[in-house]
Amino acid sequence: MRQILIKGRLLLLALVFMFIASACAKEVAKPTKEERISPPQSEASTNEKIKIGFSMDTLQEERWLRDRDLFKESVEALGAEVVIMAANGDDALQISQAETLISQGVDLLILVPHNAESTATIVHKAHLAGIKVIAYDRLVKNADIDLYVSFDNEKVGEMQAKAMTKLVPKGNYVFIGGAITDNNAHLLKKGVFNVLQPLIEKGDIKIVYDQWTKDWLPANALANMQSALKANGNQIDAVIAANDATAGGVIQALMEQGLAGKVPVAGQDAELAAAQRIVEGTQSMTVYKPIKALTDEAARLAVALAKGETVGEYQKVNNGKIEVPSFLLSPIAVDQLNIDDTIIADGFHSRQDVYKLSGE
Incomplete structure (x- = not known):
């Protein structure tokens, strides 16, 4: 009988010790207020760059070579990266290249359309993938384009x-x-x-x-x-x-x-x-x-939109389907x-x- 009582007491002491140890462990693991508000992110998520896709009609003219180089500089200066493809006047190739950029997971697509009508399909495909589209210098017709940046x-x-x-x-x-x-x-x-x-x-x-x-x-x-x-x-x-x-x-x-x-x-x-x-x-x-002004503005707007930020005041230009939010710069004779x-x-x-x- 005495041995049974001793074993019972030992078992009770063991249970009390286990309860105390468990409570202490929970207190140690309890997150601080700061941790609950701002949970730590992985290095990949905090350092991941915005990626802009740039689908160009052509690089066969001096003007467009300037746009390509200056836009790349402007985007990179903002800490983002850009992938550039040019179709050289081939509608089918431009659509294919845009599909490639979309499949690569760009955060935003900028489009210089060769054909103002047929490139509407690119806008549709980008939107299905959750990617916004900016028309650069040339307006895309009959499409729900997100933004238009050009000269007047x-x-x-x-x-x-x-x-x-x-x-x-x-x-x-x-x-x-x-x-x-x-x-x-x-x-x-x-x-x-x-x-x-x-x-x-x-x-x-x-x-x-x-x-x-x-x-x-x-x-x-x-x-x-x-x-x-x-x-x-x-x-x-x-x-x-x-x-x-x-x-x-x-x-x-x-x-x-x-x-x-x-x-x-x-x-x-x-x-x-x-x-x-x-x-x-x-x-x-x-x-x-002034192309530098255009590329700087387009890069600023592209990175802002890709981050989900608002882009400020703008004009409206009708493209046959909607009133497209537009930024139009002034030319000089x-x-x-x-x-x-x-x-x-x-x-x-x-x-x-x-x-x-x-x-x-």
Whole structure:
């Protein structure tokens, strides 16, 4: 009987000891207030970079090479990374490349559409994957695009037309448009004719040739201008080209007829070749769009959206489906009188390159 009592007491003591030990362990493991509010994250989650996908139409023009390089610099300066793919004018390839970027798990997709209509499918696929899309410089039509960042392209056209009507208030005009698939080409043309139409109705200006340029290619602009000259017996007084690359094709056709420098030509983009032609007198003006300002703004907005942040005030542009939140920067008209104070002063091109100086 005594042995049974002793065993019972020992068992009771063991149970008490186990209870005390368990309580102490729980107190030690109990999280602090700070730990409950801000649980520690893994190193991977705290250090993971935002990844931006950049789907570009082409890299076959000087302008787009600048956009690519400056955008990459801007994104990386914000601590994010960018994956860049260019389709060189191939709609199917651009869609395929965008699908690749989406499958790689980019946090946001920036799109420079070759075809304003067909790239709507890219926006849809990105949204299905929970990825927001920014249209860069060119608007995507009929899609629920999240943001549009560009210059005021209608204003670009107005600047071109105002410069040309100041030089040639009356006469036969040729309009060499951009690619019909690019919404910017339509906005540009709208701006041009905002200025020209009253003069057309007045009878001061006659549009003797008006044609789109397939894929913005200078060779196609050259062929268009050759046709315009032939159809009008070289009786052309002014030409408005949709960009500097197409202006180059126009001026080549004028050279063939001994008319370069005699017929005023407008372009836009402030490409180096165009700046050189302005100095030489074969191109009358261009429209400078400070690309560094565009890439910096696009990068800022892309990283902010990817983080789920708000991006501030914006304008609205209708794309045929919705009023797209838009950030539109202001362009600058450039001719011989202000070329030094604009594109050269900004470092967009060096004075040595523009004036073809061997040394200073």
